[in-house]
Amino acid sequence: MTLKKNKVVGLEQVVVRFAGDSGDGMQLTGSLFSDSTAFAGNDFATFPDYPAEIRAPQGTVAGVSGFQIHFGRKTVYTSGDLADVLIAMNPASLKANMKWIKQGAIVILDIDTFTEKGFEKAGYKSDPTLDGSLDGYNLIKAPISNLTKEALISLNLDNKSVLKSKNMFSLGIIMYMFNREIDLVSKYFETKFKANPLVIEANKMVLAAGFNYADTLEVLGSTFKVEPAPLEKGKYRNITGNVATAWGLMAASERSGRELFLGSYPITPATEILQELAKHKDLSVRAFQAEDEIAGIVSAIGASFTGSLAVTTTSGPGLSLKSEAIGLAVMTELPLVIVDVQRGGPSTGLPTKSEQSDLLQALFGRNGDAPVIIIAAQSSVDCFYSAFEAAKLSLEHMTPAILLTDGSLANGSEVFKIPKVADLPKINPPLVKANDPDYKPYRRDPEKLNRFWAIPGTDGLRHRIGGLEKEDGSGNVSHDPMNHQRMTLLREEKVMRVANYLPDQIVYGDENADLLVVSWGGTYGVMRTVVEKMQRQGKSVSLAHFRYIMPLPKNTETILSKFKRIVVCEINNGQFVKYMRMNFPQYKYEQYNKIQGLPFMVAELEEKFNALLKN
Amino acid sequence: MENQIIEVQPIQLTKEDFSSDQMVKWCPGCGDHAILHSVENVFPNLGIRKEDFVVVSGIGCSSRFPYYMNTYGFHSIHGRAAALATGIKVANPKLSVWMITGDGDCTAIGGNHFIHTVRRNVDFNILLFNNKIYGLTKGQFSPTTPKGTKTKTSPQGSFERPFNPGELVIGAQGNFFARTLDTNPKHMTAIFIEAEKHRGTSVVEVLQNCVIFSNKAHELITSRELKDENQMMIEHGKPLIFGAKNDKGIRLNGTSLEIVKIGENGITESDILVHNMHETDPGVHVMLSRMMPPEFPVALGVIRAVDFQTYNDEMDETIAHEKETSKIKNVDDLLNSGGTWTIE
Numbered sequence: 001m002t003l004k005k006n007k008v009v010g011l012e013q014v015v016v017r018f019a020g021d022s023g024d025g026m027q028l029t030g031s032l033f034s035d036s037t038a039f040a041g042n043d044f045a046t047f048p049d050y051p052a053e054i055r056a057p058q059g060t061v062a063g064v065s066g067f068q069i070h071f072g073r074k075t076v077y078t079s080g081d082l083a084d085v086l087i088a089m090n091p092a093s094l095k096a097n098m099k100w101i102k103q104g105a106i107v108i109l110d111i112d113t114f115t116e117k118g119f120e121k122a123g124y125k126s127d128p129t130l131d132g133s134l135d136g137y138n139l140i141k142a143p144i145s146n147l148t149k150e151a152l153i154s155l156n157l158d159n160k161s162v163l164k165s166k167n168m169f170s171l172g173i174i175m176y177m178f179n180r181e182i183d184l185v186s187k188y189f190e191t192k193f194k195a196n197p198l199v200i201e202a203n204k205m206v207l208a209a210g211f212n213y214a215d216t217l218e219v220l221g222s223t224f225k226v227e228p229a230p231l232e233k234g235k236y237r238n239i240t241g242n243v244a245t246a247w248g249l250m251a252a253s254e255r256s257g258r259e260l261f262l263g264s265y266p267i268t269p270a271t272e273i274l275q276e277l278a279k280h281k282d283l284s285v286r287a288f289q290a291e292d293e294i295a296g297i298v299s300a301i302g303a304s305f306t307g308s309l310a311v312t313t314t315s316g317p318g319l320s321l322k323s324e325a326i327g328l329a330v331m332t333e334l335p336l337v338i339v340d341v342q343r344g345g346p347s348t349g350l351p352t353k354s355e356q357s358d359l360l361q362a363l364f365g366r367n368g369d370a371p372v373i374i375i376a377a378q379s380s381v382d383c384f385y386s387a388f389e390a391a392k393l394s395l396e397h398m399t400p401a402i403l404l405t406d407g408s409l410a411n412g413s414e415v416f417k418i419p420k421v422a423d424l425p426k427i428n429p430p431l432v433k434a435n436d437p438d439y440k441p442y443r444r445d446p447e448k449l450n451r452f453w454a455i456p457g458t459d460g461l462r463h464r465i466g467g468l469e470k471e472d473g474s475g476n477v478s479h480d481p482m483n484h485q486r487m488t489l490l491r492e493e494k495v496m497r498v499a500n501y502l503p504d505q506i507v508y509g510d511e512n513a514d515l516l517v518v519s520w521g522g523t524y525g526v527m528r529t530v531v532e533k534m535q536r537q538g539k540s541v542s543l544a545h546f547r548y549i550m551p552l553p554k555n556t557e558t559i560l561s562k563f564k565r566i567v568v569c570e571i572n573n574g575q576f577v578k579y580m581r582m583n584f585p586q587y588k589y590e591q592y593n594k595i596q597g598l599p600f601m602v603a604e605l606e607e608k609f610n611a612l613l614k615n
Numbered sequence: 616m617e618n619q620i621i622e623v624q625p626i627q628l629t630k631e632d633f634s635s636d637q638m639v640k641w642c643p644g645c646g647d648h649a650i651l652h653s654v655e656n657v658f659p660n661l662g663i664r665k666e667d668f669v670v671v672s673g674i675g676c677s678s679r680f681p682y683y684m685n686t687y688g689f690h691s692i693h694g695r696a697a698a699l700a701t702g703i704k705v706a707n708p709k710l711s712v713w714m715i716t717g718d719g720d721c722t723a724i725g726g727n728h729f730i731h732t733v734r735r736n737v738d739f740n741i742l743l744f745n746n747k748i749y750g751l752t753k754g755q756f757s758p759t760t761p762k763g764t765k766t767k768t769s770p771q772g773s774f775e776r777p778f779n780p781g782e783l784v785i786g787a788q789g790n791f792f793a794r795t796l797d798t799n800p801k802h803m804t805a806i807f808i809e810a811e812k813h814r815g816t817s818v819v820e821v822l823q824n825c826v827i828f829s830n831k832a833h834e835l836i837t838s839r840e841l842k843d844e845n846q847m848m849i850e851h852g853k854p855l856i857f858g859a860k861n862d863k864g865i866r867l868n869g870t871s872l873e874i875v876k877i878g879e880n881g882i883t884e885s886d887i888l889v890h891n892m893h894e895t896d897p898g899v900h901v902m903l904s905r906m907m908p909p910e911f912p913v914a915l916g917v918i919r920a921v922d923f924q925t926y927n928d929e930m931d932e933t934i935a936h937e938k939e940t941s942k943i944k945n946v947d948d949l950l951n952s953g954g955t956w957t958i959e
Binding site for chain 1: 635637664665666667669671674681682684685686687688690691692695697698699701704705706707709710727728731930933934937938940943944946947949950951953954955956957958959
C-alpha cells in the first residue's frame with residue numbers, strides 16, 4: 001500500500017495510548033501494534049491498564065481498558081508518562097484518559113459513540129468535543145463504527161461481529177500515521193483465525209479501511225517515523241515481567257540440574273507466574289496450586305527438602321501469610337525462592353495498582369532474627385535475570401531468597417534480547433554425596449557458612465531437621481543458651497557473606513555530583529530517564545539504583561560517603577530510606593515518596609531534583 | 616486398579632535400623648510410646664529401603680515423632696505437615712512418606728490442609744493421634760473433645776460439637792480411613808501395613824491416651840470391663856460381629872445401622888452386614904465411622920479402602936506425556952518460541 005502524504009516527520013520517541021471499553025479488544029490492538037514496532041526496529045516498552053472488575057458495565061469509566069506503548073530510536077526505559085497520541089473508542093475512554101495525555105496530543109475518537117447515551121454512561125454533562133474541553137488538542141473525529149460497517153457490507157455479517165472488528169480500523173489509522181506496513185498484521189490474522197476465513201477477511205478489510213481513511217484525512221498533514229534503535233545484533237522478543245520471572249526460574253532449574261517445584265495460590269498481580277509455570281510440564285515443572293498461601297510455601301519447603309529448586313509466588317497479603325513458613329526455611333537452612341509481586345497495601349489495598357509496598361515486610365516480617373536474601377527486579381526483562389539470580393544465590397548459599405517485583409513490571413512488557421542458557425552462570429548447589437562419612441546436618445562450608453544439602457533417598461545421610469533450634473554441627477534439637485546465640489549469628493553472617501559474591505553497586509554519573517539520587521527495584525526505568533535527561537542538561541546529578549537489598553553491595557557506604565546530598569525516591573511512604581538510616585545513620589537522607597498506586601512521572605522527579613540542586 | 620501388593624524384597628532390616636539416638640521425651644505412660652514401637656516394627660517389614668522413608672510432622676506432642684525415628688525426617692510448623700508431605704511426595708514420588716499428627720494439629724489449625732490433601736489423594740500415610748485434647752500446651756479442648764468436657768479453656772464444659780475424623784475424611788472424598796488403638800500393638804501394626812499398601816492418602820486414626828490431660832478419654836473403649844462390648848474389630852469380607860460372646864452384630868435397617876443379637880428373634884449370622892471396605896459408595900462407611908459408645912461399639916480396622924487415581928501419579932503421567940509431545944525440549948527452545956525478531 002502506498003502513501004499519498006509526502007511529508008514525513010521524524011521523531012525520537014512516541015507514546016501511544018489505546019483506550020476502549022473492556023470488550024473493544026484494546027489489548028489485542030496494542031499488542032499487534034507492538035509487534036509492528038518490533039518489526040520496525042524500535043526499542044519499546046508497553047503497559048496494559050485493565051479495569052479492576054472483570055466486566056464492568058459497558059460504556060462506563062470503570063469499564064475502560066487501556067494499553068500504552070512507548071517506542072523510540074534510543075533505549076526506552078519505561079512505558080512512558082503522558083501519551084502523544086490517544087485513541088478513544090467511546091466517551092468513557094476519553095474521560096478516563098484525559099489526565100494521561102500531553103497538552104496538544106493527537107486525540108482520535110470514534111465519533112459515532114459520542115451520543116447522548118454515551119455521555120450519560122461516561123458521566124459527561126455536555127459533549128466534550130463541543131464544550132471546549134478538548135481545546136488545544138489535535139482532535140480527529142473519526143466515524144469508526146460506521147466506516148467499519150460500510151467496509152464490511154459485502155460480507156453480510158451480523159452487527160455484533162461487525163462491531164467486534166472496529167478496533168482494527170483504529171489500528172489501521174495508527175499504522176498509517178507511523179508509516180507501518182500492514183501486511184505483518186494481515187499475516188497474524190491468517191494464523192490466528194485459521195479456522196475462520198470469514199473473520200480473516202473481515203479483519204483485513206477493516207484494517208485496510210482504517211489505513212486508507214487516515215490517508216484521506218486533511219487534518220493529518222503529515223505522517224511520522226521513528227527510525228530504528230541501535231539495538232545490538234541478535235534475536236529479540238517481547239516479554240512481560242511475570243513471564244520473564246517464570247522463565248528465569250526455569251533457566252535456573254536447567255543450570256542447576258534441579259527440578260523446578262512451584263507451590264502457589266492465585267493472587268493478583270502474581271497469578272500469571274503460576275499460570276505460566278503450570279504450562280511447562282514439558283520442562284518437568286511441578287506446579288502445585290495449593291489450597292492457600294501457607295500450603296503454597298510449605299509444600300515448596302517440602303520439595304526443597306527433597307532436592308528441588310522450590311519456589312512460591314505471591315503478592316503482599318500472601319507474603320504476610322507465608323511469614324511463619326519463611327522462618328521455617330530460615331531455620332532449616334533450605335533453599336527457597338519467594339517471589340513477591342508487590343501491589344498497593346496494606347490489607348487488600350490496591351490489588352491492581354503497583355507499589356513498592358513490601359520492602360520492610362520482606363526484611364523484617366518474621367518472628368525471631370530471620371534474615372533472608374532480598375533482590376529487587378528493576379525492569380520487566382530484569383525479572384528474568386533477577387529470578388535466575390535469586391535462585392542461584394538461594395541454592396548455593398542454602399537460605400531463602402525473596403525476589404521483589406511489582407505490578408508494573410509484572411504486567412508491563414519490554415524488548416528482550418534472547419540469551420543462550422549456556423551463557424548464564426552455572427549453579428552449583430552444595431549437595432552431599434552418598435555415605436559421606438563427615439556429613440552432619442549443620443556442618444558448614446567455611447567460606448559461605450552454608451550447611452549442605454542431603455537429599456532423602458541418598459544412602460547414609462538420614463537426618464532430621466525442623467523448626468526447633470538446632471545444635472551447631474549435629475543439628476540435634478538444642479535449647480542451650482550459647483548455642484542459640486551462636487546459631488543466630490551464624491544465620492545472619494551467612495546471609496551477609498552473600499555480599500562477597502555480588503557485583504559492586506553501580507553509580508550512573510559523576511561520583512562527585514551535587515546530588516545522589518537513590519532508588520531501588522521497579523523504578524529503575526524512570527529514574528534512569530530523569531537522571532540522564534538532567535545530566536544532558538549539565539546538571540550535577542548521579543543515580544544509585546539498588547537491585548541487591550539484602551545484603552547490600554559492599555561498596556554502598558563508600559558511595560554514600562561521596563555525596564553531600566542524598567535523596568531516596570520510592571513508591572511508598574519511605575521504606576528503603578528507613579533501611580538506609582538504620583544501616584548508615586551517619587548520612588543525611590531526603591525523601592521523595594509517591595503513594596498513589598501510580599508510577600513516578602519524569603516531570604515530577606525533575607522538578608524535585610532541580611529544587612534540591614537550587615537549595 | 617487393585618491395591619498394589621508390596622513385594623518383600625531382600626532388604627534385611629530390623630527395628631534397630633529405625634531407632635534414633637535421641638532421648639524419647641514423652642511422658643511415662645503416654646500412648647505415643649506404643650505407637651512409636653509399632654511404627655519401628657512396621658518399617659523394616661515393608662520391603663522399602665530405609666533411606667526412602669520420610670517422616671514428617673507439625674507441632675504437638677505427637678509431632679516430636681520424627682526425631683525418634685532414624686529416617687529422613689522433618690518437624691515442621693503447626694498444622695502444616697500435610698502441605699509439607701504433599702511437597703515431598705509430589706517432588707519425589709519414590710519416597711514413602713509418613714505424616715504424624717494430632718487432633719489439634721490435624722483438624723484445627725491444619726484442617727484446611729488435611730481436607731484438601733485427602734480430596735487430592737496424594738499418596739502418603741497420615742497417622743492421626745487422637746487424644747481429644749491439646750497436650751503440649753497443657754490441656755485445652757480440641758476439635759475432637761466431646762461436648763461438655765471441662766478443660767482449661769472450657770472450665771464450664773465445652774460448647775462445641777466435635778469432629779469425627781472418619782466422617783471428615785470420607786466427607787472430603789477420602790479413599791482410605793482406618794481406626795486403631797494405642798493399647799493394641801498387634802492391631803496397630805497390621806493397620807499401618809494396610810495404610811502403606813493403599814495407594815493414595817491413607818488416614819489412620821489412632822485412639823491415643825494422654826495420661827496427663829485427658830487420661831481415660833477412651834475409657835469406654837479400652838477398659839477391661841467394657842472393651843468387648845464397645846470394640847468391634849472389622850475385617851473386609853467378614854460380618855460385623857462383636858461382644859464378649861461374639862453374639863452381637865450390626866444390621867442395616869432401612870437407612871441406618873442397628874445392633875441385633877444373633878439367635879434372638881430369628882436372627883442368624885446371615886442377617887449381619889458384611890464389611891466391604893472397597894465399596895465406592897461412602898454411605899455405610901460413614902455410618903461405621905460414626906458408631907460410638909455407649910450406643911454402638913467403635914469400629915476398629917480398615918473402614919474404607921477404595922482405589923482412585925493419586926495426585927502424584929497424575930502429575931507424573933502428565934509430565935511424561937508433555938515431555939514426549941511438546942516441541943519445547945529445553946529453556947532455549949522456550950526462549951525462541953512464539954513471536955521473535957532478529958536485528959542484523
